[in-house]
Amino acid sequence: MPSMASNNADHTAKINNPNGPKADFMARRQAIEKHRKALPIAVVEKRLLEEVRNNDVLIIVGETGSGKTTQLPQYLFYGGFCRNGGVIGITQPRRVAAVTVAKRVAEECGVTLGQKVGYAIRFDDATSASTRIKYMTDGLLLREALLDPYLSKYSVIVVDEAHERTVHTDVLLGLLKTVQKTRSQGVNKNVHNRTIEAENGIQLEKENVVESTGIMKHNQGKNLSPLKLIIMSASLDAKIFSDYFGGARAVHVQGRQYPVDVLYTHQPETDYVDATLITIFQIHLEEGPGDILVFLTGQEEIESIERLIQERLPKLPESKCKLLVIPIFASLPSEKQMKVFMPPPSGFRKVILATNIAETSVTIPGIRYVIDPGMVKVRTYDASTGIEPLIIVKTSKAQALQRSGRAGREGPGKCYRLYPENEFYKLKASTTPEIKRCNLANVILQLKALGVDDILGFDFIEEPDRMAIIKSMELLFLLGALTDGSKLSDPVGHQMARLPLDPIYSKALVVANQFNCLEEMLIIVALLSVESIYYAPREKLEESRTVLRSFSSLEGDHLTLLKIYRASDEFLEKSKLVGSPDKAEKKLRKWCKQNFINSRSLKHARDIHSQIRRNVEQMGLCVTSCGDDTLQMRRCLAASFFLNAALKQPDGTYRALSSGLAVQIHPSSVLFRMKPECIIFNELVRTNQNYVRNVSTIDYLWLPELAPQFYALLE
DNA sequence: GAGCACTGC
Numbered sequence: 114m115p116s117m118a119s120n121n122a123d124h125t126a127k128i129n130n131p132n133g134p135k136a137d138f139m140a141r142r143q144a145i146e147k148h149r150k151a152l153p154i155a156v157v158e159k160r161l162l163e164e165v166r167n168n169d170v171l172i173i174v175g176e177t178g179s180g181k182t183t184q185l186p187q188y189l190f191y192g193g194f195c196r197n198g199g200v201i202g203i204t205q206p207r208r209v210a211a212v213t214v215a216k217r218v219a220e221e222c223g224v225t226l227g228q229k230v231g232y233a234i235r236f237d238d239a240t241s242a243s244t245r246i247k248y249m250t251d252g253l254l255l256r257e258a259l260l261d262p263y264l265s266k267y268s269v270i271v272v273d274e275a276h277e278r279t280v281h282t283d284v285l286l287g288l289l290k291t292v293q294k295t296r297s298q299g300v301n302k303n304v305h306n307r308t309i310e311a312e313n314g315i316q317l318e319k320e321n322v323v324e325s326t327g328i329m330k331h332n333q334g335k336n337l338s339p340l341k342l343i344i345m346s347a348s349l350d351a352k353i354f355s356d357y358f359g360g361a362r363a364v365h366v367q368g369r370q371y372p373v374d375v376l377y378t379h380q381p382e383t384d385y386v387d388a389t390l391i392t393i394f395q396i397h398l399e400e401g402p403g404d405i406l407v408f409l410t411g412q413e414e415i416e417s418i419e420r421l422i423q424e425r426l427p428k429l430p431e432s433k434c435k436l437l438v439i440p441i442f443a444s445l446p447s448e449k450q451m452k453v454f455m456p457p458p459s460g461f462r463k464v465i466l467a468t469n470i471a472e473t474s475v476t477i478p479g480i481r482y483v484i485d486p487g488m489v490k491v492r493t494y495d496a497s498t499g500i501e502p503l504i505i506v507k508t509s510k511a512q513a514l515q516r517s518g519r520a521g522r523e524g525p526g527k528c529y530r531l532y533p534e535n536e537f538y539k540l541k542a543s544t545t546p547e548i549k550r551c552n553l554a555n556v557i558l559q560l561k562a563l564g565v566d567d568i569l570g571f572d573f574i575e576e577p578d579r580m581a582i583i584k585s586m587e588l589l590f591l592l593g594a595l596t597d598g599s600k601l602s603d604p605v606g607h608q609m610a611r612l613p614l615d616p617i618y619s620k621a622l623v624v625a626n627q628f629n630c631l632e633e634m635l636i637i638v639a640l641l642s643v644e645s646i647y648y649a650p651r652e653k654l655e656e657s658r659t660v661l662r663s664f665s666s667l668e669g670d671h672l673t674l675l676k677i678y679r680a681s682d683e684f685l686e687k688s689k690l691v692g693s694p695d696k697a698e699k700k701l702r703k704w705c706k707q708n709f710i711n712s713r714s715l716k717h718a719r720d721i722h723s724q725i726r727r728n729v730e731q732m733g734l735c736v737t738s739c740g741d742d743t744l745q746m747r748r749c750l751a752a753s754f755f756l757n758a759a760l761k762q763p764d765g766t767y768r769a770l771s772s773g774l775a776v777q778i779h780p781s782s783v784l785f786r787m788k789p790e791c792i793i794f795n796e797l798v799r800t801n802q803n804y805v806r807n808v809s810t811i812d813y814l815w816l817p818e819l820a821p822q823f824y825a826l827l828e
Numbered sequence: 829g830a831g832c833a834c835t836g837c
Contacts, residue, residue: 206835208835208836234836234837235837250836251836252835253836256837277835281835411832411833412831412833413832442833443832443833443834443835469833469834470833472834473834489833490832490833491833492833503832503833505833547835555837559837612837613836614837645832721837724837779829779830780829780830780831781829781830781831785829800830800832801830804830
């Protein structure tokens with residue numbers, strides 16, 4: 114992912130002062146102060162601090178551009194909320210946001226990043242003992258809670274972008290509600306008079322300080338004080354959060370956005386691809402300067418519209434041909450993604466064809482026109498089969514507003530919704546929260562590890578489907594993570610909960626330890642946890658196949674992945690012997706390109722690998738290798754992934770044993786033509802047919818031998 | 829012989 118302008122981007126002008134660096138610095142400080150004071154939230158600073166002092170939970174509804182994410186933590190810090198060494202934690206749903214905002218706030222405070230102001234995301238911790246304002250991803254705070262269930266180092270936790278309702282945010286809210294209750298109960302209110310020195314060195318007045326004693330102190334040996342909770346949301350509807358926290362107080366902070374003129378069609382469109390194309394050319398030919406952002410559902414749609422524009426463009430008069438088409442979606446290599454940030458050649462208008470990556474994750478400069486066909490591709494969850502198919506649905510109202518807002522970031526803009534106005538009012542108010550449409554195995558494992566035994570009775574902000582909970586509990590039971598009494602099993606369940614992986618993969622590591630092939634399984638699981646590591650441009654499909662053949666294993670995709678990883682690792686280690694680590698990394702990227710491997714995915718897998726290797730070593734597991742014994746390796750795969758086994762049928766298709774579904778081996782598999790009798794697989798995708806991916810061949814008889822709890826009846 | 833939105837630990 115390219116580095117992106119955050120929602121709270123720096124609007125301060127660059128200053129080049131002829132009077133030297135010191136004057137430069139002063140000018141910069143003044144510019145920052147001026148910028149801070151001009152933010153809409155600045156006028157309510159005192160009031161916000163009062164509200165936080167008077168309320169344990171506060172909901173802040175802040176529109177885009179209010180400055181809430183960067184400013185509130187600073188207000189709290191200078192308002193004395195870090196006394197006794199307490200930390201202000203601010204959670205974000207996305208990694209880039211946590212990093213860019215932390216950098217900005219460190220600069221505003223005039224401190225080095227990682228000192229007073231820092232951030233922590235997976236694989237990258239820029240905090241220290243002196244960090245008092247800590248930005249982080251919500252998923253990371255959930256992981257921290259496993260080690261410190263009372264989140265004792267935090268005096269305030271701010272949950273930002275709560276309206277997005279990611280699974281992590283929802284689970285975190287539930288956890289925070291309990292933690293807050295426990296922490297306030299655990300405090301005997303011994304009030305002292307005390308002088309506090311704030312971190313900025315200013316002596317504050319003597320005031321009443323509540324010191325924590327009581328139960329929690331005894332239990333934890335830690336000094337627990339009450340926890341302040343602030344929920345920040347950009348949606349106008351604060352009621353759901355307020356209700357959840359017992360009628361918590363909500364305050365509204367003005368935003369700062371330019372007006373966006375929203376236009377609708379008169380009639381519903383039968384073909385939105387065609388309507389999109391017409392609208393792009395209409396804007397290009399009739400409207401003033403400014404780039405166009407088009408929201409589409411996926412790569413295929415983006416590529417076909419790109420082709421159609423290129424076909425029609427030459428038919429326009431020469432003076433009107435200056436239109437530059439730029440696609441952007443998540444799986445596009447980063448170099449190509451960066452193109453959206455580059456200014457077009459002089460006189461050209463950019464038209465950016467994007468998935469909803471451009472809704473929140475990437476802020477593209479220069480957009481004046483937004484085209485919104487009103488459709489989006491979403492992942493759903495079918496509890497009866499466990500499949501998570503992607504389907505195209507209408508957007509919600511909130512999503513349509515988010516999209517149109519993208520036209521008003523730098524000046525007044527226009528949004529073309531390709532449906533009639535009355536259709537807009539029929540849309541759902543907001544997108545279904547993720548927790549209602551995903552597999553819950555991981556959520557349940559984490560809650561159990563946090564001591565929540567009664568999952569069906571857990572106080573979720575919005576209940577997931579009962580069936581989805583039961584299905585995931587069943588899975589965890591089959592994996593041996595839960596006991597008959599539905600408690601986390603010891604040690605397996607506890608070990609699994611500590612690993613940041615899909616529970617099936619966590620279990621595979623535990624199993625591999627018994628099969629003496631943990632070294633191999635760590636690599637395989639890391640690779641299975643990332644996007645496909647294969648990257649072959651359409652025009653080089655044949656060439657890529659030839660190159661990759663040298664790595665392929667007749668025993669299946671798992672051993673093929675292992676070979677590729679080891680080859681890349683060997684290459685990297687050799688390069689490190691002759692050059693700097695940076696140069697070695699660069700060489701590895703070149704190696705990836707030559708071997709048709711996606712270097713971004715491989716890097717991600719390497720990061721995961723080193724993290725989970727550390728995790729298993731900390732658990733006391735011994736990382737041993739089975740060497741060349743691939744039979745042992747496949748027996749271990751069978752013992753780990755026994756729930757995903759399939760048998761060949763007389764007609765050459767397969768039947769998945771646990772679900773009974775008819776499936777086929779995906780054409781990308783090395784076993785596609787081999788068609789072995791019995792296979793295990795890691796993924797079942799539903800497109801035109803049911804395909805299984807990441808497949809290895811196993812012996813049918815291993816199943817009752819290695820997973821008797823599930824296959825006893827086969828004998 | 830296929831074609832998969834976006835996040836996160």
